Amino acid sequence: MSNDICHVLLIEDKLDNVELLENLFSAAQNCSLAQGLTFPVTCIPTLAEAIPSIKEQSFDVILLNLSLPDSQGFNTLIQLRTNFPNLPLIVETESQDESLVVRSFQLGADGYLQIKILDSNLLIYEIRLAIERQQYRGKIAQEEQKNRQNQEFADLDALVKSSSNTSITAKLFGNYPLQESLPDVFEELAQTYGNLLELAIEQRIFKVEYNLSEQLRTLGDKLGFLKASPRDAIEIHTKILKEKSQDVPVAKAQAYVAEGRLMIVELMGYLASFYRKYYIGLSNINISSKTDYP
Structure with missing residues (x-):
């Protein structure tokens, strides 16, 4: 007014x-x-x-x-x-x-x-x-959303910290987090994830189909090729969620959080699937090597 x-x-x-x-x-x-x-x-x-x-x-x-x-x-x-x-x-x-x-x-x-x-x-x-x-009502809703976001980010940060010393991939490959070792690549992956989050919101609102699962699978494979850990996926998710949730209406911030939860779970699943295939491949190579060279 x-x-x-x-x-x-x-x-x-x-x-x-x-x-x-x-x-x-x-x-x-x-x-x-x-x-x-x-x-x-x-x-x-x-x-x-x-x-x-x-x-x-x-x-x-x-x-x-x-x-x-x-x-x-x-x-x-x-x-x-x-x-x-x-x-x-x-x-x-x-x-x-x-x-x-x-x-x-x-x-x-x-x-x-x-x-x-x-x-x-x-x-x-x-x-x-x-x-x-x-x-x-708007002020109360904003405060409640802010509190929920802070809790969401705190939980994600705690998850990152708890995984920093137990990451299987980090121990196996001796890698540092992507955000430290390959910052440019990390930013590119985060941008891709952010674009997918926007598409997820559009898909939900306008009932369109963007085949997000296939695009998330591709992103999961890229993380796997880079020997990324679950920590890297969570850091990408946290970075984008914080950026998207700034200075937007309460309803949109809630939508980012809700869709983001579904996306990160699916992405982690594809990353785990990549490593399962990787280990199966290694096992088959080892078995084949033992058979061919007794």
Whole structure:
């Protein structure tokens, strides 16, 4: 919301309610609670029309009638809140049933208006309160996500440290971690992993198919050829997760963490598979050598 404009989306099909609210918003410019704000209103009569409009335009608050031609009851609220979890949303109705108020808040509403007792002061008060509620929820969600991320990174760091002295591949080949011995190669592998993580998010959201498993298998084979250890895979994963999770919305950070967990498990599996094939090959060579040269 800018300093002097609050863009309002009114999802309402009843002309009387639309006229009432538009008049209240016009009168609200003289209210002390408005504090110089103007309230341009966009009115849309159906949920089907509202959803793409919200995606295309920027609104500061939504006023929603739960009884629309194409959506009735709390399902309307649920659909909007699911699609737009961070947008202040106020339910408006002609009913005075208090149970509707309670249920609306339980399902994610930030405010509730009863049309029959509404005036300009109450309307502006509810809008300001709804925006503040949503901002507060956003701060809490960010703090919770930050705490989860810190714990995730701490667990990964602990896993790296615990594996530093027990890495089978490191002991077998006498290698230092890739990040130390081959920093340029490590960065290239991390970039590849980061690109795959982005594709995984797109695949999940847009229901497309990128054959990520095959690309992860290829990455696992590259790590195997470089005699990498599980520690190297975890360090790549940790580096990318930290980079991707910076300065992004809470929902996207959560998506990176969730998809990243699945990816690192699959990548570790392919790395283990590479080494199983490697050891089987060594065993076959040894057996063959003993047979040919008694």
